[in-house]
């Protein structure tokens with residue numbers, strides 16, 4: 001008897017649910033009808049996706065800009081399209097190699113058999129995306145999942161409605177729904193989406209929602225990748241060139257208005273260097289945005305009024321708990337046309353550990369600064385908290401750098417810069433612990449969406465029958481010889 005495809009979905013929840021389950025059934029059928037997905041199928045879809053980006057990139061970037069308020073098209077070009085082009089280019093080049101069966105050596109007691117790993121598509125992959133990089137974080141997983149030969153259903157964020165609607169329109173116009181389907185809607189739709197019995201569910205978003213996704217997926221035994229958030233520390237070592245570091249720290253912090261999962265969340269600075277760091281950060285701000293980012297077209301606004309209000313609340317609470325707030329520029333530009341949601345960057349000196357600012361991922365241009373005297377205290381602070389998605393270290397002292405790398409655990413690390421580990425196609429990108437599980441990018445991303453099937457091919461000259469009962473002296477002698485060879 002066939003089990004129902006969607007056992008945990010109650011179709012009375014909302015009217016479009018039938019369309020959702022029908023869409024899933026179409027993809028599942030297509031994936032089961034073609035388990036061996038040829039290179040040409042994969043390449044053709046990736047190439048078409050690339051040309052969709054080339055043709056409709058400007059319209060998509062305008063949609064992102066309209067959703068945010070201020071989000072320059074150049075930023076979307078760099079942070080979304082450039083990354084996507086690099087990803088797809090690598091997939092197209094490397095696919096023939098990555099798809100090949102991987103020969104593995106055979107231990108002496110199994111010879112002369114041979115064995116290999118067959119790389120197969122998983123089937124139907126669900127992708128749930130966030131709003132902050134709404135194109136990179138939906139189309140990137142789509143490309144990797146297609147490269148691995150899967151069908152993909154995607155639920156982009158409701159907080160970038162124009163972008164998500166255009167994405168749905170374009171993907172449905174250019175591709176068959178058996179290959180990709182976009183499902184639009186808010187948290188209720190997302191919840192129903194996560195209840196579908198995907199062969200893999202790839203989620204990018206907050207740790208809070210990630211927990212719900214993991215629970216929903218567990219009911220179907222659906223494996224997940226959770227790309228979550230967290231508080232990524234940035235350690236300034238005493239051996240650091242402050243003015244060089246300040247530009248890189250501020251660039252990482254202010255990119256997309258601070259709304260980047262791997263933005264440096266807070267800084268550790270050696271005691272006594274606080275004033276020098278503040279001065280270097282002020283100079284860095286001028287270098288990046290002139291007199292002020294507020295009113296600058298390259299400084300993204302906070303995505304919604306609710307998120308803007310939350311940042312203000314975090315700041316007010318830290319101030320009320322005794323932290324010193326230092327404006328890095330004037331929030332009121334007196335006549336210069338600024339978007340009301342462009343949040344002026346601020347430093348918050350020594351915020352208390354119990355403040356929301358130091359408890360929650362900030363996701364905005366507020367930069368807490370904590371002083372330290374001993375390296376051990378920095379490590380103890382980091383290790384007492386949930387494992388971060390990223391960690392940054394600035395300095396010249398290689399031994400100190402190695403100590404941090406060996407004594408902390410984070411999703412990824414960039415030394416003497418911020419963000420850059422995400423851009424390296426050879427590095428796995430993902431979190432650990434509360435910042436997520438599973439990684440993607442490059443071959444690791446291809447394997448994330450691939451079943452690695454072990455295949456053992458027996459030889460006609462195999463001696464396997466020597467291990468069969470009835471057991472006796474011959475087996476004992478054989479085991480004694482093999483024991484010496486192992």
Ligand code: NAD
Pocket residue numbers: 128129130131132133137155156157158185186187190191194204205206207208209210212213226227228229230260261262361363389431436
């Ligand atoms: P979010 O968790 O609020 O939403 C993400 C997606 O989940 C949206 O599409 C939403 O509709 C959906 N969703 C909401 N409720 C759901 C439910 N019950 N079940 C299934 N899906 C549900 O995150 P956000 O605000 O869009 O994004 C910001 C967060 O994402 C930050 O924490 C940031 O650090 C993180 N993030 C992580 C990465 C990464 O690669 N690790 C990248 C970007 C953003």
